Amino acid sequence: MTTPVAPSLDQTKPQLPPPSTGLHLKYVTLGRGKQNYTCSSSDASTAPVAIGAVATLFDASWIASSLPKLLDQVPPLLEQISLDNLTSAVRAVGISRETHGRDVAIGKHYFIDPTTPFFDFRISGLDDWAAAEKNASVNAPAPSSTVVNDVPTPDVAWLQLVAKDGVGIKEVYRIVTAGGSPPATCEGQASSLEVQYAAQYWFYG
Template sequence: MIRFIVFLILPLFSGLVASNILDISHSLLSNFRQLASLNLTDCDVGDVQFPLDQTTPELSPPGEGLSLKIAAVGRGTQNYTCQDDPSGQPAAVGAVATLFDASCIAATSLRFLTGAPEFAVTVAHDALVTLSLDVSAIAGSGGDTLVIGEHYFDSDSTPSFDFRLSGRKEWIAAVKDENVPAPDSAIPGSVPWLKLGFKGGEGIREVYRVSTAGGSAPESCADQPSNFEVQYSAIYLFYG
């Protein structure tokens, strides 16, 4: 598993452009045939305790009786508008993100997991999807893919997380319970950490957004288009 994690982050450390990632992945994978014997998805994370003491104030712990069901890295955009007040501050209008299965990394090394968003945000979204599919295919994951869900805001502006497209049953329409600034260790412009509660869904009762990287809007709408996106990544923890 450690070799798999190193594979995932090595192209990111090297500072290579996204267009080269697919070629690099093929080269690296030729030296990592051990992947075929590793679990890449659906690892048990019920006993994983993610540290929530890095922010001021701290996010409260999961509700009584809840345990971690899914750990994922989200990669997408935070979306903003300046239509209503072109001379004011951008207003948040939701987010979209692809959710990558990080449960096996969480079960192996939280240190690697917490650093993943800072590197993922430097890689183009489509290139990251392609890379994850490439890893899954060569690892012989039996049809399972590291792309396991999607995050979006529904027509009622409710933050939603849906894993059903990957064959799982879990999904949640959530409501914001807690919002704390990202810690000083986060890269500049990182969106806050969140704890989200239950509005509707199946199999998930609470969601945490932690280890955020990027996503914050500029302070002013000056020189900004009416609608724009800011790239971001984060770890999402799903409890049920």
């Protein structure tokens, strides 16, 4: 089976830019975690402000190469799995295969400041990591059924990120998202919001 070299971007209009010439696909992962927001007040004139995210990255390269149509169906299912049961559920359904003595989780995603996403594969014995910044963004192609505090919300945007520092990783795509967006306003919301999400992450270096 041919290994994919680029993510499927044709679901969005406009599309994200393609990977830069000369880069090679290093990892295809499924991310599962939380997008974080704050509300300075609880009235309708205030919008939630993004303050980062945290997620676990599971190796999905074998799905991308062998069952690419299945890969696009996984994020909405993964978003429904409790974080407390995440690792055991991923093992049970075979989303990520344990290889070379590594655990099913091969990386972590978090923010080192409010605007700098960080991707770290060193937890699985790999050298690759990147501190990135957003290069392009498009709305998710279809509305989600996600509900946050009784308010329907869309899926979080699809992104192309570029590394401003790192080892081995130059560009990152976040696509096929499920959940992650806050309500449109802070009306009736707490001062801090954690919104569950899942997504595909494609890494190039």
